Amino acid sequence: MTLLEVSGVSVSFDGFRAINNLSLQIGEPELRAVIGPNGAGKTTFMDIITGKTRPDEGRVSWGERNLSLLSMSESQIAREGIGRKFQKPTVFEAQSVRENLALALKNKRGPFDVLFYRKTAEGGQRIEAIAEEIGLTAHLTRRAGELSHGQKQWLEIGMLLAQDPRLLLVDEPAAGMTPAEREQTTDILKRAARTRAVIVVEHDMEFVRRLDCKVTVLHEGSVLAEGSLDHVTRNQDVIDVYLGR
Ligand SMILES: Nc1ncnc2c1ncn2[C@@H]1O[C@H](COP(=O)(O)OP(=O)(O)OP(=O)(O)O)[C@@H](O)[C@H]1O
Numbered sequence: 001m002t003l004l005e006v007s008g009v010s011v012s013f014d015g016f017r018a019i020n021n022l023s024l025q026i027g028e029p030e031l032r033a034v035i036g037p038n039g040a041g042k043t044t045f046m047d048i049i050t051g052k053t054r055p056d057e058g059r060v061s062w063g064e065r066n067l068s069l070l071s072m073s074e075s076q077i078a079r080e081g082i083g084r085k086f087q088k089p090t091v092f093e094a095q096s097v098r099e100n101l102a103l104a105l106k107n108k109r110g111p112f113d114v115l116f117y118r119k120t121a122e123g124g125q126r127i128e129a130i131a132e133e134i135g136l137t138a139h140l141t142r143r144a145g146e147l148s149h150g151q152k153q154w155l156e157i158g159m160l161l162a163q164d165p166r167l168l169l170v171d172e173p174a175a176g177m178t179p180a181e182r183e184q185t186t187d188i189l190k191r192a193a194r195t196r197a198v199i200v201v202e203h204d205m206e207f208v209r210r211l212d213c214k215v216t217v218l219h220e221g222s223v224l225a226e227g228s229l230d231h232v233t234r235n236q237d238v239i240d241v242y243l244g245r
Pocket residue numbers: 013014017018036037038039040041042043044045
């Protein structure tokens with residue numbers, strides 16, 4: 001089913017159209033990569049979905065009831081189940097990996113989770129399961145500040161997964177990672193996208209290839225091409241504006 005539908009969205013900053021009549025749909029579950037040259041509008045696109053930037057025109061509808069995200073605040077959107085991973089990891093460095101995950105579980109969206117979360121066996125099991133999912137089982141007792149850059153990124157992805165998002169937005173996860181970390185990151189994102197929608201903005205083509213998913217190429221605030229990576233990289237417009245430079 002379609003989870004997110006962006007249609008005819010435009011936004012200008014000081015007369016410059018950063019997003020120009022943008023339309024795209026994301027399914028549930030789905031893994032989607034969004035690529036495009038600098039200034040194509042990738043960050044602004046995510047800012048619109050999360051409610052940080054309000055478009056001048058268009059619609060953004062969400063879920064089976066086609067709710068308009070444009071009439072919701074940033075925190076309402078987060079409670080709807082839209083999580084965002086920024087480029088820079090923001091984990092609690094002085095706390096252990098386990099404590100970081102426990103904190104994220106405690107702050108889980110939804111009224112019941114906040115009221116009834118206890119240090120229960122179930123909470124412990126969830127932490128173990130998430131640690132397994134992000135490949136940090138062997139590091140649960142370590143201070144987050146001691147982790148490598150890649151491990152911190154995984155921990156933050158784990159903290160977002162603890163909130164059980166329906167849509168996870170991930171901004172340039174490969175940046176600053178070693179090749180081995182990149183490989184593990186693609187595995188984590190692919191696994192996460194089995195049960196939810198995950199949108200990954202990424203410049204690294206090798207990384208996008210390994211994600212092995214549908215790709216949307218943005219250019220000047222609109223969709224230039226969409227399809228498999230092979231399909232879009234054969235597109236002459238994509239070669240001209242993005243790949244051939
Ligand atoms: N708040 C703002 N005020 C003015 N201009 C902005 C603002 N936000 C974005 N822009 C402009 O809108 C255009 C799109 O920017 P955006 O950051 O969305 O592109 P991007 O595809 O994420 O680029 P990059 O790959 O460099 O991160 C750019 O020309 C940028 O300078």
